[in-house]
Amino acid sequence: MHLTRRSLLAGAAAATASLSISIRAQVLPPPGFATPTGTFPFAPEVYRERRAKLMATLKDGVAVIHGAERERTSGPVSPPFYQSGDFAWLTGIVDEPGAVLVLAPAERTYREFLLLPSRDVETERWDVERLPLGSLIEQRTGIQRVRRTSGLDGLVTQLAARSRTLHFMGPITSASAPVPPAMELYGRVMSHVPGCTMKDQSALLPALRTVKESRELELMRKALAATQAGHLAAMKAVRPGMTERQLTAVLEDGFRQGGGEGLSYDSIVATGRNAASLHYAHGNALIGAQDLVLIDAAASVGSYACDITRTFPASGRFTTPQRADYELVMAAQDAAARLLKPGVIHEDMTEAVYALFRKAGRIDEFTHGLGHFVGLDVHDAGDYAKPIPAGAVITIEPGLYNQQMNQGIRIEDLYLVTPTGCERLSTGIPRTVAEIEAFMAR
Template sequence: MRYAPIPNSLFIKNRKKFTAQMKPKSIAVFNSNDIYPIGADSTLPFEQDRDLFYLSGADQEETILLLFPDALDPKHREVLFVRETNDHIAVWEGAKLSKEEATQTSGIQTIYWLTEFKKVFFDLMTEAEVIYFNTNEHYRQAVETQTREDRFIEKCKKDFPAHQWAKSNPILQEIRGIKEPEELELMQRACNITEKGFRRLLSFIRPGVWEHEIEAELLHEFVRNRSKGFAYQPIIAAGNNANVLHYVENNQECRDGDLILMDVAAEYANYSSDLTRTVPVNGRFTKRQRQVYEAVLRVKNEATAMLVPGTLWAEYHKECGKLMTSELLGLGLLDKADVQHQDPDWPAYKKYFMHGTSHHIGLNTHDYGALKTPMKANMVFTVEPGIYIPAEGMGVRLEDDVVIQETGAPYNLMKNIPIEVDEIEGLMAQK
């Protein structure tokens, strides 16, 4: 792995939090992701299942974690199954985790080769009454591919029809949403790498540069700082492209007088950062561009201040809508009649700001985390308001990642990344 070793104390804590909420005489199983084929002998780069990584730190394919707090034999209360390595694999792919390395990584003492899973699992299921299945219940999920986890669940239901079933996801939603200090350090590292990439761009962007050239500059900076690369597919949208919320073609020329919206960020150790900045291609905002930009910035700052313990996510978004409505009135994009006659289910401001303001972030860019209960300290949220004006050929979005504090204002993990108009113009002038 490119990233520095993570203390296994993090994964030990995470497992304790999970097992504390398991039912008596229950087993929980977590499978690694598949390696997905492209065609011929090509595959996509491997990405570990984030739940398995969260609970074990194991970052290789063909891995299974089993948790059974009530196992009669204490050595079977935590078991990690890993792919057995050999000289052939070592030559062609690189050596996989040894049993000793798997223990060092995860803090789990009992390590078996994956070939032993069927026998050990059957034996332990004779002691268990409940099995936790790890289904994906994220509110944005839209998975059509059958996963390794799906196949395991299907087989398990067939082989053990007398057992009760339970869901691991509600537990994970709760515990993954509140970050440990070690996780916040990893996320800060991802944000610091993102900062280096963004600062590199400010002296690079100019009329005539292409969007994909900006993408290449970022990738260079991210990888040289021990990141795998982008935490998500980068959006580098010049001019009217910014009005396509998920514009990812990144194949157009950046023209004089346009703004360029960049929703781009690095990962580090599987943890995401999520940044958006909008800058003028020629280094100077027009009067109108500055008005819109500063309106978005005011909404971002006021929305950030509302992220405190006890805040309800749904109510928070309603308040953000009120802030945006006020700014749009000031910009002349809405008038009082638009607001008076608005549809409550699709308020007037949605014409220019049609997405949400915040989401959990962590091991996933859109991370697990409770959304229907009050916010808690050490949850990490993005704050990303935007104003999109196709008629004027511009879109502005600004985004930072912030940590809710027990008391006081949220802590901005991206506080060192330039965002004020004067600072951006000053840095872009240093070409």
């Protein structure tokens, strides 16, 4: 072959171009781009510790925890994705719909597996870029073995053939609800692995999640600070003649100004008789001069929720009948709070409130549960039939609702169960009649 200077230069240029294309093809997105972006709100080590704690309790077998699927919509833009609480608590992965976690505590080397749906380049053009399988996902998530969900059945069958035990982590659902995907999977696996059995462990994750870590409480206190800012702004701004929607805007702007990163749930702002509808979600009514305004709303920080309700007079002062009813609801809340300490059963607190309303002849106006656990989910994991442990965070929210009286009254506060009793975390938001009227004084 006769080589000329021109052919040599052309060959070098082609090689350089080929190398350049190869390098460009291998460039991966920088931090913060492409999913999974990492763990949130804590570092991967936190979630690794949680998984290790769970596996130490399970000891052997296989546990499969499914993440949430993306909500289907006919709209032009996908709605926000909300990860399931159990999956988020164990992995910190909040931006990958359809993900699955597999734990195999007795395996010699690899005990954790993250399975993600296959990539769809066309979908990524519209939604969000996703990472290819490889070491970057492992670095971001702290999970060594990452696979595609198409291999889930084969992986679990292989692991079950060695352990012969499948741990069902929940949730237990109504007989009329769809069968949980883990239970469907286990049925298929057991039909192919002789001697393989399923063990109910559905109470385990709620027990672990009920007792809050100090880092979780720190985020919840930040969420409460933002929530306080919003409620105080709304109390100061309310005027007869405003619409509920206008007051909602003031409230939620206050959350943002106070450091809130999102809403714990859709805000409820209801005036007059609208407040007698527990989860009122409209917002067009005019606030009347003699109305009580009920606000059930809270900010979130780091995906951690809180839940606060206040009821206050649009005029800034309670009428005599309003004051009497409000103080009856507050007495009910205080009666329950006096019982809240480690070991109490939730229904005993509820019965104390029932007794008070029954004695007052108002029992038929209290039409919902007394409260719920709060944490990563606003209605967080927990077993109400078991003694409440220290470290739990729970709401107490009695109320009286009467459309004929043109009012609904609810007082809801967040309580941390301490070793000796409880601490009301939402003390910065006026609660008593005197506190509310003094704050709203014009």
